[in-house]
Amino acid sequence: MAIIEIKNVTKTFGEKVALDNVSLDIPKGGIFGLLGPNGAGKTTLIRIINRITIPTAGEVYFQGRKITQSDVEKIGYMPEERGLYRKMKVGDQAMYLAQLKGMSSADAQRELKKWFVRFEIQGWWDKKVEELSKGMAQKLQFITTVVHKPKLMILDEPFSGFDPVNADIIRKEILRLKDEGATIILSTHNMESVEELCDNIALINQSKLVITGGVDEIRRKYGNNNIELVYTDADGRHTEILPRETDGTTTLEAYIAKGVTINSYKELMPRMNDIFIKLVTEGK
Secondary structure, three states: OEEEEEEEEEEEEOOEEEEEEEEEEEEOOEEEEEEOOOOOOHHHHHHHHOOOOOOOEEEEEEOOEEOOHHHHHHEEEEOOOOOOOOOOEHHHHHHHHHHHOOOOHHHHHHHHHHHHHHOOOHHHOOOEHHHOOHHHHHHHHHHHHHOOOOOEEEEEOOOOOOOHHHHHHHHHHHHHHHHOOOEEEEEOOOHHHHHHHOOEEEEEEOOEEEEEEEHHHHHHHOOOOEEEEEEEEOOEEEEEEEEOEEOOEEHHHHHHHOOOEEEEEEEOOOOHHHHHHHHHHHOO
16 A cells, blocks of 8 residues: 555646656555655655645645645655754754644653653753754754654655764664654665665656666666576585576576585675666666
8 A cells, every 4th residue: 555646746847847747656664765866856756745845737645645734744854954943952942843743742742852862862952953963963853853753754865964873873763663664755875775774666867757666676677687606516615607597497406406515596686776877877
């Protein structure tokens, strides 16, 4: 079942076409990677889902019906261009943003305190936002995105600005939220994160949808159907790259018939980074 259905969405700004007849289903549950080079149309699509902007043509459906402004409370959005009120106290800022999403004061304070402890920033509640380091401000932005337990979370470059330790903390939280049933749209240029985290992806380039599907499915589609075979025989240990099929017999069966010891056997699939470059370059 799709939590978001995007049907024939086009968005123009004057003569510029930001999105060109894009149709896309985002499955409920799991992590969905939204990929594309700068200027491809990703941010425009995210803004349309959040009803920050309205499509020129086409419709967006949320849980099976046309999305409305009231549905936005059920969405958590962390934009790439982070926005916090620098002169506000950290706790006041977090409370304000949580209540904008429909939380009561009591619920907001209770849940925020839990998150502040989890992220080890509880001592910063009464300090001003401008006193936060970039990484700590990023943590605050992440907390205010997810604290109201939205059905859909949209994270635009969530690891930007984090050192490896804090990036790993956010990565683990994203996976934990997924395990709790959240649907997460992850917009990123980091293909390693896509391979590690995403179940499905969509690639947008030059305002058009280029490809969508499961990560493993797409990697297999663009693979060359080769396997890596590591085996040991009387002459020692060997590694060979071979086609999957040899005269109708699987490569593995052929080598077993030779009486060698099979150490490992795995399909070689291209990295998402290579597929991204290939599809974007071909589209130019």
